[in-house]
Structures are given as C-alpha cells and as structure tokens.
Amino acid sequence: MRPRRRDGSNLDRTGTSRRGRRPSVLYGRCALCCAVSVVTVTPTAPDVETWAERYVLTTELHVKLAPPPPPKQFRTEAAPLWLTAPGRPPELRPARRGERTPKQEALETPHYRARTLHAFLHHELQAAELMCWALLAFSNAELEFRRGLLAICLDEIRHMGMYAKHIRALGSEVGDFGVRDWFWKRVPSCRSKLEFVAVMGMGLEAANLEYAPSFAERFRLAGDEAGAQIQERIAAEEVAHVGFATRWFTRWTGGCDFSTWAEQLPAPLSPWVMHGRPIAEDARRRAGMPDDFVAQLRAYVPEPKGRAEARAEPA
Numbered sequence: 001m002r003p004r005r006r007d008g009s010n011l012d013r014t015g016t017s018r019r020g021r022r023p024s025v026l027y028g029r030c031a032l033c034c035a036v037s038v039v040t041v042t043p044t045a046p047d048v049e050t051w052a053e054r055y056v057l058t059t060e061l062h063v064k065l066a067p068p069p070p071p072k073q074f075r076t077e078a079a080p081l082w083l084t085a086p087g088r089p090p091e092l093r094p095a096r097r098g099e100r101t102p103k104q105e106a107l108e109t110p111h112y113r114a115r116t117l118h119a120f121l122h123h124e125l126q127a128a129e130l131m132c133w134a135l136l137a138f139s140n141a142e143l144e145f146r147r148g149l150l151a152i153c154l155d156e157i158r159h160m161g162m163y164a165k166h167i168r169a170l171g172s173e174v175g176d177f178g179v180r181d182w183f184w185k186r187v188p189s190c191r192s193k194l195e196f197v198a199v200m201g202m203g204l205e206a207a208n209l210e211y212a213p214s215f216a217e218r219f220r221l222a223g224d225e226a227g228a229q230i231q232e233r234i235a236a237e238e239v240a241h242v243g244f245a246t247r248w249f250t251r252w253t254g255g256c257d258f259s260t261w262a263e264q265l266p267a268p269l270s271p272w273v274m275h276g277r278p279i280a281e282d283a284r285r286r287a288g289m290p291d292d293f294v295a296q297l298r299a300y301v302p303e304p305k306g307r308a309e310a311r312a313e314p315a
C-alpha cells in the first residue's frame with residue numbers, strides 16, 4: 001500500500017476533516033434545569049489507527065487532555081501514514097522568545113512552578129502524539145510493538161492529567177503559558193522503527209530519568225511536596241517506557257550496543273543531547289541498558305566541529 005502524508009492543515013477548529021464526516025449533534029434535556037442542551041458527539045473510531053490519527057490531528061484541547069478510550073482492534077492492513085504536524089488547540093500558543101524554564105529562585109512562586117509543569121505537560125502531550133505517529137508510520141511493525149506504543153500513549157495522557165491537576169492547584173490553567181513543539185521538530189525525521197525507539201525511548205524518555213528526579217528535588221526545595229511527588233512518580237513510570245524501547249532495540253539489532261544506538265540518531269541529534277546530568281545509572285540499568293552502554297554514554301563527548309546543539313528538553 002502507498003504511504004500517505006498528512007498534517008492538521010485540513011482541519012477546522014473542532015478537529016474534524018473539512019472533507020470528512022462531521023461530529024453528529026444530539027439535542028437533549030438536562031435533568032436538573034430542564035433546559036434544552038446541545039451535546040457534540042465525536043463518532044466512535046472504528047479502529048486504533050483512526051483513533052490515533054484523530055488524536056494527533058485534533059485541535060480540541062479537551063480531546064488532547066482526555067480523548068475517548070481507544071477501540072480494541074487494530075486495522076488488519078494499514079498503509080503507512082506519515083503525519084507531518086500535530087493539530088494544535090488555539091489555547092496552546094507558541095512560546096515567546098525568552099519564555100524559558102524558570103530558575104530555582106523563581107520556583108518559590110506558584111506561578112513559575114505552574115509554568116515549569118506546563119512545559120512538562122506539553123512534553124507528555126508530544127510523547128503521546130508521537131506514539132500515535134509511530135503506530136501509523138510503522139504500521140507494518142509487529143502487532144505487539146504497536147500495542148506497546150498505544151499503551152505508552154495512554155500512560156503519557158495520564159501523566160498529562162497529573163500535571164494539569166497540579167497546574168490548576170497552583171492557580172493556573174492549561175494554556176496560560178506558551179509551548180514549544182521541540183519533539184515534533186526532531187522525532188518525525190526517524191525513517192524506521194529502529195530509529196524511533198533509539199530517539200524517543202532510549203533518548204528523550206531516557207533523559208527524563210535524569211530530568212524528572214532533578215526537578216522533583218527542586219520542587220521539594222521550594223516547598224512543593226505534591227509537585228515533587230508527581231515528578232517522582234512519572235520518573236518511576238518512565239523506566240518501563242525506556243525498557244520497552246531498549247527491549248525492541250535489542251531484539252532488532254541483536255544487542256544493546258552504544259555505537260549502534262548512536263548511529264541510529266538522525267543528525268543533528270547525538271548522544272550528547274540525549275541525557276541529563278548526572279546520569280541516572282540505576283534507573284537506566286533497570287530499564288535494561290547494560291553497564292557498558294551507560295558507561296559509554298557517560299563518557300561520550302561530541303566531535304569538536306562547531307557549536308554543540310542545545311540539550312534536548314526532557315520528555
């Protein structure tokens with residue numbers, strides 16, 4: 001089957017294809033106030049692939065945060081679909097220049113802690129979308145692998161919900177701060193399922209094994225124990241995501257060799273931008289990365305040719 005390319009540009013504000021089927025509208029009576037209310041019903045997706053495509057392309061914030069549950073069945077034969085960009089709800093405006101992760105002193109203020117968590121929430125959203133992206137692009141991959149991508153996608157959506165709840169507890173809302181689609185600028189350059197697990201699971205998600213505990217510590221120092229615990233819980237759950245990627249990488253390449261992994265990172269990515277500091281050696285080992293892999297990652301220094309790329313944002 002011929003691969004297709006698609007982005008969110010043919011969608012209206014409801015995330016519905018202008019050429020495609022519109023959501024049906026039901027009119028009902030509210031049992032409490034007796035007023036006639038209008039309820040928009042998104043048609044149920046017939047298969048996981050349709051659900052995944054809709055999730056990436058929707059421009060409705062409430063669907064991004066809490067989509068309907070995915071169907072059980074995968075399409076029997078699905079042509080690879082290369083989505084090039086996600087749908088972005090109008091609430092998620094691009095970050096302005098200089099709108100960066102706040103420094104430690106600023107984390108004393110709930111507003112700045114919310115801004116930090118908002119950036120993390122957007123990482124979770126991109127991770128969820130990119131699991132769907134991979135499921136559609138590598139539609140010929142093993143069913144077990146695609147099932148795993150879907151399960152991780154649902155974890156990322158749950159992580160997003162944990163951040164959204166605490167952002168509200170801190171007095172802000174999802175959409176109060178700008179976002180950057182950094183992962184979307186990098187991950188879709190992966191041309192194979194092997195490159196995808198190398199970049200996404202063993203790179204960006206693995207880096208979060210370092211970033212999340214470090215931010216948990218900073219939140220604790222700022223007196224936000226609940227915020228710290230959320231990040232610790234997410235860091236603990238990310239071990240399984242990194243383990244998933246490492247397991248498939250090992251199965252497809254016959255080992256977990258550092259150089260083989262580094263070769264799979266599409267330029268300008270390199271091992272240099274795929275970890276935080278200090279390296280979370282225990283967590284990476286629990287995720288299945290062998291000792292020599294972790295040692296070579298720690299020792300890696302980029303070739304001295306021009307400026308090193310800015311470090312990756314945590315997943």
Ligand SMILES: [Fe+2]
Pocket residue numbers: 124127155156159234238315
């Ligand atoms: Fe996550």
Ligand SMILES: [Fe+2]
Pocket residue numbers: 127152156205238241315
């Ligand atoms: Fe993850």
